[in-house]
Amino acid sequence: MSSLHLKKYDVCVIGGGYMGSAVALGLVNLGARVLVADKISNIQKASKANFGLVWSQSKGINHRPYSLWSQNAVRATRDFVKSLEEESTIDVELRLGKGMIACLGDKELEEKTQVIKRLHRAAASHGEEHPSQMLDHKEVQELVGKIPLGEAVTGASFSPIDGDLNPLLFLKAMRKVFQKKGGIFAHGCTVQAIEKNKENFVLATTQGKIEAPRIVMAAGHGNVDLAAMLDPNNPPEIPIVPEKGQLLVTERVKPFLSFPMSGLRQTECGTVMIGTTQEDTGFDVSTTVSVAARLSNRAIQIFPSLSNTRIVRSWGGLRVLTSDGLPIYDEIKGHPNAFVLATHSCVTLASLHFSLLPPWIMGKEKPKEIQPFNLERFHV
Numbered sequence: 001m002s003s004l005h006l007k008k009y010d011v012c013v014i015g016g017g018y019m020g021s022a023v024a025l026g027l028v029n030l031g032a033r034v035l036v037a038d039k040i041s042n043i044q045k046a047s048k049a050n051f052g053l054v055w056s057q058s059k060g061i062n063h064r065p066y067s068l069w070s071q072n073a074v075r076a077t078r079d080f081v082k083s084l085e086e087e088s089t090i091d092v093e094l095r096l097g098k099g100m101i102a103c104l105g106d107k108e109l110e111e112k113t114q115v116i117k118r119l120h121r122a123a124a125s126h127g128e129e130h131p132s133q134m135l136d137h138k139e140v141q142e143l144v145g146k147i148p149l150g151e152a153v154t155g156a157s158f159s160p161i162d163g164d165l166n167p168l169l170f171l172k173a174m175r176k177v178f179q180k181k182g183g184i185f186a187h188g189c190t191v192q193a194i195e196k197n198k199e200n201f202v203l204a205t206t207q208g209k210i211e212a213p214r215i216v217m218a219a220g221h222g223n224v225d226l227a228a229m230l231d232p233n234n235p236p237e238i239p240i241v242p243e244k245g246q247l248l249v250t251e252r253v254k255p256f257l258s259f260p261m262s263g264l265r266q267t268e269c270g271t272v273m274i275g276t277t278q279e280d281t282g283f284d285v286s287t288t289v290s291v292a293a294r295l296s297n298r299a300i301q302i303f304p305s306l307s308n309t310r311i312v313r314s315w316g317g318l319r320v321l322t323s324d325g326l327p328i329y330d331e332i333k334g335h336p337n338a339f340v341l342a343t344h345s346c347v348t349l350a351s352l353h354f355s356l357l358p359p360w361i362m363g364k365e366k367p368k369e370i371q372p373f374n375l376e377r378f379h380v
């Protein structure tokens with residue numbers, strides 16, 4: 001394993017998943033010397049397990065700032081991806097403008113209708129409109145096109161701004177442009193201890209010592225241990241929990257679906273991704289046949305013709321969920337310039353993580369949009 005050729009940086013970002021990569025890219029864009037230390041983990045790798053949705057509908061039902069944060073991130077994705085594609089020469093297969101969540105049966109339809117009504121009411125109380133709406137079976141069929149919908153589909157929620165992309169290519173593009181702009185990506189570099197000298201944080205890693213006046217903990221579930229390294233006797237509490245999502249991938253089939261339907265999306269190469277579950281299994285990421293059967297059953301109820309399509313892969317990944325489901329973007333109390341960033345939906349939010357978090361990390365005022373997402377709320 002190569003050791004790091006530069007010891008001092010302006011910022012060390014710990015974790016090279018979607019969070020760390022988007023923020024690190026924003027930091028090099030501001031002219032900072034940045035190192036990303038990314039350990040190899042079979043468990044802490046949500047960024048390599050996800051579904052690829054760029055999604056705002058039904059987010060922030062009880063929390064308007066999060067609803068707006070998600071919508072604004074989706075709206076900023078097109079420009080972010082455009083510049084990323086130009087600079088990386090990687091096509092990340094972005095499709096925006098249509099996204100649906102199908103409802104099976106009357107109960108699901110009624111529940112989803114209530115969710116959309118609540119989002120509309122919350123927006124209206126601020127004189128605004130929420131872009132999502134409900135569709136009935138016929139309207140869903142018209143949008144889907146030729147492939148027959150199952151009779152169980154009673155309707156869907158629909159967003160005219162949501163969409164999807166190829167999540168692995170998206171991550172690759174962010175890392176590539178980061179390095180092209182002079183950032184150092186230390187793959188397989190685990191941060192094992194954090195100390196502080198007069199000016200800098202000193203990080204002991206598996207690839208040598210690193211010094212930086214600012215550190216960003218963007219390590220998913222690894223943030224809990226990292227925060228504890230700052231003060232082992234009185235570890236700052238980072239309330240994040242794992243939630244397993246299992247998903248399936250089919251063999252390639254002829255193109256039939258040109259936009260994502262939440263738990264169903266056809267990729268550019270023709271495979272169909274089917275997902276995902278929300279399971280509490282601790283840090284166990286193993287897949288189960290019973291869950292796979294449940295997911296395929298639902299997919300077949302939506303599109304009966306999928307019943308002849310073979311599943312070729314299945315995997316599980318752990319979402320990085322905070323205890324209230326909202327992001328954490330904060331500086332750790334008592335440890336100035338040590339930032340912690342953790343949230344679900346990092347694909348969706350990458351555009352704003354790239355643009356709004358780096359200036360704050362470099363010393364500018366904390367953007368008002370992220371002020372509700374502090375650590376203090378967990379102590380009230």
Ligand SMILES: Cc1cc2nc3c(=O)[nH]c(=O)nc-3n(C[C@H](O)[C@H](O)[C@H](O)COP(=O)(O)OP(=O)(O)OC[C@H]3O[C@@H](n4cnc5c(N)ncnc54)[C@H](O)[C@@H]3O)c2cc1C
Pocket residue numbers: 014015016017018019020037038039040041044045046047048049050051052053054055189190191192218219220221222223226244245246247276316317318319320341342343344345346347348349
């Ligand atoms: C099944 C599933 C489906 C999903 N679908 C979507 C979706 O459709 N749309 C969407 O927006 N989001 C989706 N998500 C969520 C999204 O994948 C996560 O929000 C995102 O991956 C979190 O990224 P992260 O960088 O914070 O964490 P991670 O991906 O976990 O990355 C953290 C990195 O930090 C490294 N690390 C940990 N400790 C250390 C250490 N001590 N030193 C150095 N490095 C360290 C880890 O090895 C890892 O590489 C999904 C997640 C799952 C699990």
